[in-house]
Amino acid sequence: MYRILAQINKVILPSFTAQRLDLTKAKKWQMAIIGYRYYVTTRALG
Template sequence: MYKILAQINKLILPSFTKQRLDLAKAKKWQMAIIGFRYYVTKRALG
């Protein structure tokens, strides 16, 4: 299930690393997306 969700995240959610977002200056909604993507990716790999 997490592998499918990770693929959907890759297609839909923005990639902030490609945009060179500074994590110290990220807004709360950006940090929430980063955290969600991290959680799903970790679960899909593990």
């Protein structure tokens, strides 16, 4: 389930690493997306 969700996230959600976003200057909604993507990715790999 998490693998499918990770693939959907890759298509739909923005990639902040490709945009060179500085994590210290990220807004709260950007940090929420980063945290969500991290959670799903770690579950998909494990």
